[in-house]
Amino acid sequence: MAKIYVRGLAIIFLALGVIGFVFPMEEIFHLTPVHNIVHLASGIVGLLMSGSESKAILFSKIFGVVYLLVAILGLFTHEFIGIIFLLADNILHFIIAFASLYFGFIYGASASSNRTISQ
Numbered sequence: 001m002a003k004i005y006v007r008g009l010a011i012i013f014l015a016l017g018v019i020g021f022v023f024p025m026e027e028i029f030h031l032t033p034v035h036n037i038v039h040l041a042s043g044i045v046g047l048l049m050s051g052s053e054s055k056a057i058l059f060s061k062i063f064g065v066v067y068l069l070v071a072i073l074g075l076f077t078h079e080f081i082g083i084i085f086l087l088a089d090n091i092l093h094f095i096i097a098f099a100s101l102y103f104g105f106i107y108g109a110s111a112s113s114n115r116t117i118s119q
Contacts (some may be wrong), residue, residue, distance in 0.1 A: 010046025064100030
């Protein structure tokens with residue numbers, strides 16, 4: 001299940017990275033070139049890590065923690081290294097962080113305990 005989540009998230013990030021260069025969407029999500037590059041890099045790493053369940057769980061853990069820090073940062077600043085944080089960005093960053101943390105820690109723990117019991 002984590003593989004599906006990470007692969008879907010990666011595809012969305014790749015699409016956002018490309019779309020952001022064409023349509024910056026400055027009204028809702030302020031997608032700067034730096035923001036788009038981060039989306040593309042996240043999507044590529046996500047695709048690479050979605051090959052196995054254990055790699056997807058690891059990606060979800062790391063990505064969830066990083067995105068939670070980004071979401072918290074967005075509460076205290078409007079701009080950081082060329083990334084503009086608007087309200088919609090912050091809300092979406094929190095949602096992605098919590099979903100990733102769920103797949104990384106809660107789902108990942110139950111998936112590993114199920115493998116241990118069944119072996």
